Amino acid sequence: MDAKTLILGNSRDAREIAEELLEKDGDVIVAMPVGIQHAGLFDDLHAEGKTGKLEIFPVAGSFSCSGSVGRFSLTFNGNDKPVTRTVSSIVIADEVERKPNFSLYGVGASSGVASLSQVYEWIESGSGPEKKILSGKRIAFLAGLVEESNPVITEEIMRCALNLQQEFNCQTYIFTGNLKVAGNGLEALYRKTKKAGTVYMKFTETIPDIQVEKGGNVTITYIDEIIRETFKLNPDVTVVDETLHVSALSQDLSNKLEIDTGPDGFIQSDNVHRATVFTNRKGIFVSGFSRGVQTKGDRQADVGSTALAVLNLYQQPPEKQAGKAEINFTGHCVGCLTCFRVCPYGAISLDPKVVVDPQACEGCGICAAECPRFAIKINAPVGMAISERIPEGEKTTDPGDFKPSITAFCCSRSAKGAGDLATCMGYDLPSGLKIVEVPCAGSISREHLFSAFNKGADGVLVLTCHKGNCHSEYGNIYVHQRVDQITGALSQLGFEPERLTYKTIASNMGTEFAETVSAFEKDLFKLGPSRLKPQG
Numbered sequence: 001m002d003a004k005t006l007i008l009g010n011s012r013d014a015r016e017i018a019e020e021l022l023e024k025d026g027d028v029i030v031a032m033p034v035g036i037q038h039a040g041l042f043d044d045l046h047a048e049g050k051t052g053k054l055e056i057f058p059v060a061g062s063f064s065c066s067g068s069v070g071r072f073s074l075t076f077n078g079n080d081k082p083v084t085r086t087v088s089s090i091v092i093a094d095e096v097e098r099k100p101n102f103s104l105y106g107v108g109a110s111s112g113v114a115s116l117s118q119v120y121e122w123i124e125s126g127s128g129p130e131k132k133i134l135s136g137k138r139i140a141f142l143a144g145l146v147e148e149s150n151p152v153i154t155e156e157i158m159r160c161a162l163n164l165q166q167e168f169n170c171q172t173y174i175f176t177g178n179l180k181v182a183g184n185g186l187e188a189l190y191r192k193t194k195k196a197g198t199v200y201m202k203f204t205e206t207i208p209d210i211q212v213e214k215g216g217n218v219t220i221t222y223i224d225e226i227i228r229e230t231f232k233l234n235p236d237v238t239v240v241d242e243t244l245h246v247s248a249l250s251q252d253l254s255n256k257l258e259i260d261t262g263p264d265g266f267i268q269s270d271n272v273h274r275a276t277v278f279t280n281r282k283g284i285f286v287s288g289f290s291r292g293v294q295t296k297g298d299r300q301a302d303v304g305s306t307a308l309a310v311l312n313l314y315q316q317p318p319e320k321q322a323g324k325a326e327i328n329f330t331g332h333c334v335g336c337l338t339c340f341r342v343c344p345y346g347a348i349s350l351d352p353k354v355v356v357d358p359q360a361c362e363g364c365g366i367c368a369a370e371c372p373r374f375a376i377k378i379n380a381p382v383g384m385a386i387s388e389r390i391p392e393g394e395k396t397t398d399p400g401d402f403k404p405s406i407t408a409f410c411c412s413r414s415a416k417g418a419g420d421l422a423t424c425m426g427y428d429l430p431s432g433l434k435i436v437e438v439p440c441a442g443s444i445s446r447e448h449l450f451s452a453f454n455k456g457a458d459g460v461l462v463l464t465c466h467k468g469n470c471h472s473e474y475g476n477i478y479v480h481q482r483v484d485q486i487t488g489a490l491s492q493l494g495f496e497p498e499r500l501t502y503k504t505i506a507s508n509m510g511t512e513f514a515e516t517v518s519a520f521e522k523d524l525f526k527l528g529p530s531r532l533k534p535q536g
């Protein structure tokens, strides 16, 4: 695979990832929006010592992308002619969008009131008029007084206060609500700031009164909740905390590149099967603030993981680059595009008919199960196709000799593990239980479910990952819908809907697996043999 990566974003994390790849012979294209706050961030990456080639396009929001892992084709639409490049992987690592909470405290930016980002800029410039604004001054931070602060902001405020105490000879005050300092070294930082002289004023019952004076400075009137006395403070600079949101660029890229997002819009959902910097698209990685509000330490870890993931991809031997399934379209395709829409990995494209990129296919089987024309064939090795593995049920229908046959379709990432665990734990599982392991529950089609009954199952269980934890994002939801449709149709025909049951289970839930299958067997004993059973 070509050692070429596109890095989208305008953060220090993006720069560090670019640096690591360039040092390891990788070529890097950086694309970022025009007029951004870290202009020049990548300039010195051209310096000596880097073996890879670097190109910078100030047009991150304005490019088109097709293809998939190994050969993403990009067209940048700048002011001049469109420029086309091909890369094997893409990294998204943008900044977070910060909104100062001025309105929460009833203040506005003035000579005596600044946002946290503004103060960091003054500190970083470190000389001239900015230094004068801060040196030797009384600085008050408003941190989570009205709404709880994110730990990332809490950390930034404490670091800022420490810096001002130690480097600018300031006296700092942190006015805070329910300050949480557990985890990620915050407790140590808290103690360090206190030792350096920062005064913490905590308010759990009252909120300080904040008044803006004529000159733009602020008077903070507050009740000390320990000694119950009222005090006033007139800081030279009052610093307002901020709330953090996903950047517009990250949002735009998640749409453009078809990447799953969480409820807060950050790229990457809380899917337990998705390891850190990986996304639902093979070859597209997400790092730092583009995937969530993360502390400096966590973002640093992301930089290393992203560079490693990209380098591993470059070095992948050809046999590992092949997709996980061979997909063929038959002549029955009517071009409804259902498969194109449901593929969670962006492996199906239009050219002009639907085609699968074998390298991007994860073999989840959702496309085949959803195709209304049965036009998709997944070529699994002999004995591995789901339909071939649906077992024959017990044929005896003598009610006195009834032993329920149960076919349990188990997702390989959850229920199969739970079943194995139940066996290891020594549970006595129903003797008529037969497990059919599937790559993703989304691959279980209506035909598979009917086939299980036609082959003699008295009951069929569909056991999947919990909601929000499907590796294919919606596989468990698709199969749940199919189960609901079939049970609805069967009950109208007078067939007991309880014979087809959907449940979610995690791989570490051996006891729950045993309880589920045993309870299901009990229900089937009550119902008796299925009427769809072939006669013995």
Ligand code: SF4
Residues within 6 Å of the ligand: 329, 332, 333, 334, 335, 336, 337, 338, 339, 340, 354, 370, 371, 372, 373, 374, 375, 376
């Ligand atoms: S879902 Fe089936 S019929 Fe529709 S486009 Fe895909 S292959 Fe063709």
Ligand code: SF4
Residues within 6 Å of the ligand: 325, 327, 342, 343, 344, 345, 346, 347, 348, 356, 360, 361, 362, 363, 364, 365, 366, 367, 368
């Ligand atoms: S099997 Fe899954 S990953 Fe492969 S093309 Fe079908 S839906 Fe996409």
